Amino acid sequence: MAAAGPYLAGLLDTVCPMHALISATGHIQHAGPTLRKLFPGDEVLGQRFLELFEIKRPGHGGTMAGLRRLTGRKLHLRMRHGPRTEAKGVLVALPEEEAGIGPSGGALINLSFGISVVEAIRDFGLTGGDFAATDLTIEMLYLIEAKTAAMEASRLLNLRLQGAKIAAEEQAYTDTLTGLKNRRALDHLLERLVMSEQDFALIHLDLDYFKAVNDTLGHAAGDHVLREVARAMVQQTRSDDILVRTGGDEFVLVLSRLTDAARVHEIASRLIAQLEEPVVFNGDVCRISASAGSTLSCRYPRPGLDLDRMMEDADTALYAAKAAGRGCHVSFDPPMQGKGATGCRGKSAV
Amino acid sequence: MHGMINRAIERFVRDTYGRDAWGLITARAELDFAEFEAMLSYDDHVTEDVLGAACDVLNKPREALLEDIGTYLVSHPNVEALRRLLRFGGVDFHEFLHSLDDLPERARLAVPDLTLPDMELREHGATTYSLICRGAHPGFGHVITGLLRTMADDYGALVLLEHKGRRETAEIIEVHLLTSAHAEGRAFELSVGAA
Numbered sequence: 007m008a009a010a011g012p013y014l015a016g017l018l019d020t021v022c023p024m025h026a027l028i029s030a031t032g033h034i035q036h037a038g039p040t041l042r043k044l045f046p047g048d049e050v051l052g053q054r055f056l057e058l059f060e061i062k063r064p065g066h067g068g069t070m071a072g073l074r075r076l077t078g079r080k081l082h083l084r085m086r087h088g089p090r091t092e093a094k095g096v097l098v099a100l101p102e103e104e105a106g107i108g109p110s111g112g113a114l115i116n117l118s119f120g121i122s123v124v125e126a127i128r129d130f131g132l133t134g135g136d137f138a139a140t141d142l143t144i145e146m147l148y149l150i151e152a153k154t155a156a157m158e159a160s161r162l163l164n165l166r167l168q169g170a171k172i173a174a175e176e177q178a179y180t181d182t183l184t185g186l187k188n189r190r191a192l193d194h195l196l197e198r199l200v201m202s203e204q205d206f207a208l209i210h211l212d213l214d215y216f217k218a219v220n221d222t223l224g225h226a227a228g229d230h231v232l233r234e235v236a237r238a239m240v241q242q243t244r245s246d247d248i249l250v251r252t253g254g255d256e257f258v259l260v261l262s263r264l265t266d267a268a269r270v271h272e273i274a275s276r277l278i279a280q281l282e283e284p285v286v287f288n289g290d291v292c293r294i295s296a297s298a299g300s301t302l303s304c305r306y307p308r309p310g311l312d313l314d315r316m317m318e319d320a321d322t323a324l325y326a327a328k329a330a331g332r333g334c335h336v337s338f339d340p341p342m343q344g345k346g347a348t349g350c351r352g353k354s355a356v
Numbered sequence: 357m358h359g360m361i362n363r364a365i366e367r368f369v370r371d372t373y374g375r376d377a378w379g380l381i382t383a384r385a386e387l388d389f390a391e392f393e394a395m396l397s398y399d400d401h402v403t404e405d406v407l408g409a410a411c412d413v414l415n416k417p418r419e420a421l422l423e424d425i426g427t428y429l430v431s432h433p434n435v436e437a438l439r440r441l442l443r444f445g446g447v448d449f450h451e452f453l454h455s456l457d458d459l460p461e462r463a464r465l466a467v468p469d470l471t472l473p474d475m476e477l478r479e480h481g482a483t484t485y486s487l488i489c490r491g492a493h494p495g496f497g498h499v500i501t502g503l504l505r506t507m508a509d510d511y512g513a514l515v516l517l518e519h520k521g522r523r524e525t526a527e528i529i530e531v532h533l534l535t536s537a538h539a540e541g542r543a544f545e546l547s548v549g550a551a
Contacts, residue, residue, distance in 0.1 A: 124547060125547075127546045127547045128547035132546060133447065133546060134444075134446070134447040135447050144444055144546070147444065147546055148462065151437070151441060151444070152465065153466060155441070156466050156467050159360075160395050163395045166393070
């Protein structure tokens, strides 16, 4: 320690506890207490600095002269042993003459952990006392923890708010009488279907003779019938199909992944048959039927599937079904535009 | 009052006296919700209502309740984060006391809209201090008293604490530091989850 002088060493230990004083031959003559902690059980004094640390940048040629030329530059270092911790550093070449401060012709290097500080503190069991009083490391660790805790609180709040939002949307998108989706949900869900480029069948379905039930047996009977209609729809479709009550006795069914008109016709006809089964309410028998018109998304050019066009075509098919005597399903067929299909009752018009 | 503070009162009651007690308190305070959100703000009167109801339901004087909350905040494992954050203030209790001046600023760094009372530490000789808490909400000094008592244990320091009452907006706590290394104290590693 004679070369550095105990006074200088003590001063450096307090002000920058992660420093090293290096002799003209590149050997460590003195190391700050925190730097020594990085090499537990190893005596760092007398070792070559470059054998303990690799200076990744800037280049220095591995010689003392090369190192001394790095004076004032920002050094990127890595420990050669242990967890190979990264560090930042700065070096100052010490005077050549014997009477100068520190080891003549040597260098002073001060290190810090930079961004790897969190791991380094864990790996080397460092404490608050290992950092200079002016060092902001402890404040940084405090901030990391405080912000992490605050972020976690925010994340939990967001989760709860999101849950509440989904519940509210679920309510806003549901037809409360039947439990089916409502028109608002339909727009939203169709948009999503179009974006995901999935094919689907679109069925417009109107109940027939429903008004008569409402008028003669009352609204309670009408509501009961509507709930039975919804139940039949759920039974006749799959769980990922979209069932929507768009108006009093009007429904839209979106059957996902369907591209076959015959299959759609089969499902629609089966549904209509089930809807024609009499429903008993308070001893009264309610009889309704339904007309349906459908079209398939695979018949329309993509991208930018024209939903309005599809809706119109499904409506055209629906009116064709009504014109054909109700109680049946009609698939949209381009030539039918402007004309009505005929003779639908009892037959299947595909 | 910030949700963090309301939530702290809630956590204290639930972790110490159970959910049923908390239910009685929210009913008595006429809250129309069951849990505080830490990251939202509430009207000041809500906090007062809850504290009043807690005193009634738990049959505890207000000062004792507030001091218990202070103790809870730095000793219960469910709120370990706060104790850790406070331990960053200093390597021993003496340094920790001196870090209290920065506490409101530190809190604001983490949660920008969280306002804590201003704190000023005065040193009277080597082992006697007074801590002055200035804030709009009377009683904060009692929370701090409980918190300091527990943090002293945490550091292994032996202290005598006395809440000297409130003058205008200031509450004064007298601290006698008998010895700063009386016992082992609880371990504190700078990094989370260190062995």
